[in-house]
Amino acid sequence: MQIRDEFIEYIKLVENGGKDGYQSGVWSSHPSPEGGNDTIGYGHKLRNDEEWMKAGVPDEHIENLLLNDILEAAKGAEQVVDEFDKISQNCQEMFTDFVFNLGTSGFRSFPKFIKAALTDDKEIMTKEYKRYYRNGYGELKELEHRNAEFARMFL
Secondary structure, eight states: OOOOHHHHHHHHHHHHTTOTTEETTEEOOBOOTTOSSOEETTTEEOOGGGGGGGGOEEHHHHHHHHHHHHHHHHHHHHHHSTTGGGSOHHHHHHHHHHHHHHHHHHHHTOHHHHHHHHTTOHHHHHHHOOOEEEOTTSOEEEOHHHHHHHHHHHO
8 A cells, every 4th residue: 555645644633633742852652532551643552562652752753653553554454345455545545544543343343334435435435434432431422523534535
């Protein structure tokens, strides 16, 4: 998958447009809204073997981490969508965004959206693209900012 600068900027915006944890060229971890391990940079959920990052990492490392996370999300989308490399750049990016945000299993829970995107059915896509999360109290919350930016970027 080719990673366009516009897509990288979109991911930065929807994952941490406010740059939580950033100060003077160094990123520190911050609590994830959905709970669990902390997050650092642009939506990177710290794995247990990455606790060392909590002390702070330079901006350059975060940029590389983001690119790697995008490529990993694209690999996840490839597991769900046949012939991923043959679909449009727009579909590749939409599907990669879903996996980046929800993981491969979460992306699988949007079969109507996937089918609509592959057939360019904007009406169904518009009905099926919205995402939600459960906060630390178990309350279901719409990802309003992400959903609005997704619609602006892709729909």
